[in-house]
Amino acid sequence: MSRLQEHPIVDFKRGKEVTIYFNGKPIKAYEGETVAAALYAAGIRVFSRSFRFHRPRGFFCAIGKCSACMMEVDGIPNVRICKVYVRDGMQIRTQNAYPSAENDALAIFDRIIDRFFPHGSHYKKFTSSKTLREIATKQMRKIAGIGEFPKALPKEEADYEEINADIAIVGGGPAGLSAAIYAGRLGAKVVLMDENPYLGGQLIKQTHRFFGSGEHYAGTRGIRIAEILTKEVKEIENVDVRTETKVFGIYGKTVAAVEKDRKLLKVNAKKIVIATGAYERTLIFENNDLPGVYGAGGVQTLMNVYGVKPGNRGLIVGSGNVGLILSYQLLQAGVDVAAIVEAMPFVGGYFVHAAKVRRLGVPIYTRHTILKALGEKKVERAIIVELDENWRPIEGTEKEIECDFICVAVGLSPAHELLYQAGCEMKFVPELGGLVPVRNKYGETTAEGVYVAGDVAGIEEATAAMMEGRIAGLDAAIKLGYGDEEAVKLRDKIVGELEEFRRGPFGERILRGLEKVVR
Amino acid sequence: MKSRKIVCRCEDITEEEIIHAIEEGYDDIESLKRYTGATTGACQGKGCLMHILRILSQKTGKSPEEIGITTQRPPVNPVPLYVLAEGDKE
């Protein structure tokens, strides 16, 4: 069993034991675990089969944003089991695979489909006669489609609530929490929404001590900072905190969300702070879809939140802070780290993070990248290769790495969707990680009254996210008439601190990016 | 298992197929999206939009800014109908 019984930093509080049924087979699980974590702990790696080639797909993002873990749960199709908590007697079935995702007869497609149905042939083959086209279309329909039409109505009773608020804050991570605390303290009526059952966003997975200044909890573990900020926000009664609340759309100044998968929440706000963080970047290499290839965040969630070991020996791709910290966290969970590969000629993250793992014997291959993942239904080995100056693999430098999982930690991209919906002017800024909004120094975007803070404004440290959150929260409340000159002074003091914080070499790249978007 | 470089995990599109579609003339992001189906699957582009942008930029020589991205529509994540129905206050 790959459940961690003990961990140096995190105490895993396992709930009552329950039994869930996976394709009819009973599986032991503990309340508080997601179905995905429970199946993974039971050694199940293949969660679904891909749409066209029927390749095996498994646990990947762990935050309900990809399609790899969609299954039928109690008769309801296309449910992402990484966001569903175990309940006793649950019936879980894999989809679009016969007899099951583990052993799928249609897996043959992966070998033959290129010869008979190269891409685009659904439009270009069997077109000569009407009958031929109709037969082909009927067959295509049968093969297409993922889940089956629902066999049951939802169990829960739906509900609806409409709230009018001064400030709606989307995302309860370091940025959103800071915005809610500082706006709430000025008296503004705030609604803070986060899709997880816990507040703190990324912090909850960061078991290491944080960098930055003491004033922003530096030297404290990420998970402790989450506890501190959560306590602070819950003490302010004019801040209405809604967890397990997924915001799905912004329509003008209306924020629409689904709370606890059963209540439709409509928040009409005067100001909106978008603090939805970022997604993991994926990497394109051969068999990058094999179960066992994970984003770093997915592994951190599985290991640091649900206490399930991702495997026994991992390869880490990318030596930014995330890759380096993750390697250290894997060692803490008793998981071996075969190596860290980095395409650049030098380590991407802070040197001290590299030194931490180097002195524990983890090799770091700079100027290297992953060429392919190997394995029948899950990762069994990986091939890494050396790169020349213009980033091209050098023939003959291939090395085989024994590993049973691969973590891709090659950076994050801001979650831009809601900003486009709100009508913000956006720009593609590589230094900030991707698509970010134009805004002023208080974080207000070109969409009047819509603010942005944290990684969604540009990929940076959690300390910067907290500062940006405080500034946005203060400015939004001030513009609504809350607070006095003290509040204005505090806001401008933090703006100064943020500029100071970004003045080091690591801030150079951020400043270059900000020049393109801050007006 | 055949060796493939998967760009769009939800619609199962390889890098080779994306490049092939661009060469066939679907060389603006909206046509490429519709012809290959990339970014239209269950994750609505969260895993592949940035790669599509990169590949298009490399193939057409245009900057990501010129290429632009597909229209970002609600909902950001799938929304249950039975919950939405509760909001119809006719």
Add this chain to the structure above:
Amino acid sequence: MRVAIIGSGIAGISLAYFLAKSGIDVAVFEKKYPLYGASGRNSGGITLQFDKPEFVDLAKESLKIYDRVQSEVGFNFLYRHDGYIKVARNKDDLDKLEKEVKVAKSRGVKAKMLEAEEVKEFVPDFNPDAIVGASYSEGGVIFPWPVIWGFAKGCKEMGVEIKKMSEVKEIVIEKGFVKGVKANGEIYKADYVVNAAGAWSNEVSSLAGVGLDNRIIKEEICVSESLKPYLDLYILDVSTGVYLSQSVRGEIVGGILGSEVEKPDTSSSFEFLTKYAKKASELIPKLKSLTILRQWAGVYDVAKDDMPVVGLTSVSGFIQFNGLGKFGMCIAPALAKELAILIVRGENRKIEKFSPLRLKIYH
């Protein structure tokens, strides 16, 4: 003879196909990318049941054209001839369906009325108590995207140039005669300019100084996550405007018939989602267990008398091909074939009744 067509939707692209087949030199000017307009945003519903006999004939002819073109260009439009059901929730709407069924049958189309219970034979989980009756006719679901790509493929193979990102900013007219169009700063000489710009037709018409005040309708639509085959035919609830079908890829595609707007606008609204979810799940309760993956919107234009606007105008060489309303996919190909004849020969009595000169323009 050179023809410049403004708009690469089903109207513009099928006209380009027919003109090219008669050896005419054609260029299509698309403001954005093919499928940007209504032709790329609709749910592909194909019906042969209308309250106007002209529409039934045009729809029958268009279906034949689709079949022929798919073979000619070697492109499958993924059309499924599984039928089209219209349901009514009140007596008045039911009476309208009865009239439509009569008109359809009078033009040789298989159509009949259904009791509420009978709908369950076509849709297993249908809730008969939600309606008072229904009609069934020939028709089904086509996939609009390959339709446009298929025609475009045929056009390109015949030398037609389809210019993306080429908005026509000016129509060059000298002494009442069309001389060409200006796009991306270049003049394209042409003897005929065809206004097939859908919801933007009023704007394009004013470039030629020809009055046109078609109403602009915005319609919102959405898709669920992908499912195995469940719904074969197309369902339209004429009382609430809600329609449902399933795409070949497995998503349940659904929307609500549109309402008039000032100018083209394809933004999404919260109210659409809640109304659609309520009304659609009243028809098929188990839809409640589905999730909506994406919502979007399209815009189309319809003339004041709800008839297509096809033919010559006061400015010689400037031709209208718009006002097709929500039936573009059903009737455009047949109209395009006749309009091509009108352009080549100079007159075509078959489409006389759709001439723009019938319209009294107030602006």
Add this chain to the structure above:
Amino acid sequence: MQEFCKRGYLIEEELPEPPSEERLRDKRPVAYIECPQRIPCSPCKEACRFDAVIMETINDTPKVDYEKCTGCMACIRVCPGLAIFMLQIKDDKGYVTLQYEFLPWLKKGDRVLVLNRKGEVIGEGVIAWALNPERNDRTQLVTVEVDKDLIFEARAVKKVVE
């Protein structure tokens, strides 16, 4: 980009200037900070009550005034980068105190393998002192007794599994 970022570890010439022999032989250990990169991080400076850690701005590398340093270990408790080591020499024995965050926790008397900055085992050592992890939010401080010449080599320990 500095050379050490290509390797992931410091070599001889890149090490900060060491404390004097006399300070090392004092009965109080001295803080030795291996933090060569300018990053926005200041907990060590903020934790020190004796102004022994010098940093003008948050982005400067920390410099230790070995005379002012009292060996109180406030800084090593909070360093996020695990970059601080307390050094001391008694007779021919050297003592290195480092942060330890692995299971099983270490106890006085445990025999451990001693590793250098490249993760190579350079000998064995004995744990002379171990702080209860609960008293420092799960970062145990352990002092390993090694040969006195190794105090600028010994940078990590692994419990010898009997």
